[in-house]
Amino acid sequence: MILNHKFDLGFFPTPLHQLKNLSKKYAPYNIFIKRDDQTGLASGGNKTRKLEYLIQEALDNGCNTIITAGAQQSNHCRQTAAACAIANLKCHLMLGGIAPKKYNGNLLLSHLLGVEIHFTGENRKGEDIKNLKQQLELEGKKPFVIPYGGSNFTGALGFVNAMKELKAQLIVQNLKIDYLFFASSSGGTQAGLTLGNDLYNLNMKLIPIGIDKSETQGMSLEEMVLHIVNEGKQLLKIKSEYNLSDVKIINAYNEAGYGVITENEKAAIKELAKSEGIILDPVYTGRAFYAMMDYLKKKKIPSKANILFWHTGGLPANFYYADQLM
Ligand SMILES: *Cc1c(COP(=O)(O)O)cnc(C)c1O
Numbered sequence: 001m002i003l004n005h006k007f008d009l010g011f012f013p014t015p016l017h018q019l020k021n022l023s024k025k026y027a028p029y030n031i032f033i034k035r036d037d038q039t040g041l042a043s044g045g046n047k048t049r050k051l052e053y054l055i056q057e058a059l060d061n062g063c064n065t066i067i068t069a070g071a072q073q074s075n076h077c078r079q080t081a082a083a084c085a086i087a088n089l090k091c092h093l094m095l096g097g098i099a100p101k102k103y104n105g106n107l108l109l110s111h112l113l114g115v116e117i118h119f120t121g122e123n124r125k126g127e128d129i130k131n132l133k134q135q136l137e138l139e140g141k142k143p144f145v146i147p148y149g150g151s152n153f154t155g156a157l158g159f160v161n162a163m164k165e166l167k168a169q170l171i172v173q174n175l176k177i178d179y180l181f182f183a184s185s186s187g188g189t190q191a192g193l194t195l196g197n198d199l200y201n202l203n204m205k206l207i208p209i210g211i212d213k214s215e216t217q218g219m220s221l222e223e224m225v226l227h228i229v230n231e232g233k234q235l236l237k238i239k240s241e242y243n244l245s246d247v248k249i250i251n252a253y254n255e256a257g258y259g260v261i262t263e264n265e266k267a268a269i270k271e272l273a274k275s276e277g278i279i280l281d282p283v284y285t286g287r288a289f290y291a292m293m294d295y296l297k298k299k300k301i302p303s304k305a306n307i308l309f310w311h312t313g314g315l316p317a318n319f320y321y322a323d324q325l326m
Pocket of ligand 1: 045046047075076149151183184185186187188189190281284285312313314
């Protein structure tokens with residue numbers, strides 16, 4: 001099975017547990033959390049799951065150098081840097097914007113992890129990767145490109161496997177989840193969860209909260225997710241037909257735009273922190289958690305439902321956005 005062919009990078013299964021204080025506060029809803037902030041890879045996060053498959057593919061192809069891209073505060077780039085350290089691969093990060101005087105948050109960690117950083121101005125989604133790849137090939141290196149956010153079918157396999165992991169935990173805890181909230185931004189997490197939900201008959205209603213409205217590789221986020229899902233369904237032999245309505249993303253909480261921190265994200269971070277002692281991040285999970293609280297407050301979900309929030313990580317970005325979070 002393709003799901004077993006991966007390079008170990010994290011500590012799995014990540015914990016699945018109830019948010020007891022919040023479940024009381026929002027009763028009769030029961031709220032649970034899946035702790036991918038605890039994957040263990042240089043402070044954790046959801047990209048660890050994708051990278052287990054992507055790094056394996058790079059090694060299978062005899063590559064010795066990884067190139068990937070993102071924003072300066074990219075959690076994906078920080079986890080890729082750590083994965084390369086473990087796998088003895090050279091790592092090049094192509095980060096949007098210009099070099100700041102002082103490194104902070106994820107950028108600082110990526111730097112400490114020993115990667116080569118290229119600042120690419122307006123291009124924060126890997127538009128410049130092709131040129132760097134050619135240059136490295138001329139130098140005799142064997143580069144492997146990991147796409148923006150690690151989001152292709154190989155990366156998404158990490159979240160198909162995550163649903164298998166979740167199913168085993170649900171059986172042990174004698175639990176059925178009705179609604180799953182999570183942050184969706186480059187599509188791989190959502191695509192994998194969508195496929196895994198069907199492959200393992202979990203019958204959860206997925207509620208992906210959009211984080212970034214802009215296009216990637218000329219595709220909207222929903223088109224991107226559908227593209228990955230359709231590639232994956234053949235390889236995983238899933239019979240369902242998928243169209244855009246199956247990968248619908250909630251963009252109502254996304255008005256401010258990518259990486260712009262509002263009172264909403266701040267309120268969500270504070271609420272989970274003071275009620276459960278768990279830290280969200282301001283860009284992704286803060287926005288998605290706010291959306292979930294809003295759904296519950298407005299009773300947009302049937303009462304007594306079991307609700308799962310998938311914590312996808314992002315801790316280091318809190319330090320970069322300190323001014324907005326004070
Ligand atoms: C990348 C990321 C996401 C979104 O995952 P995608 O697969 O890119 O949609 C959510 N949360 C955090 C903390 C992330 O770093």
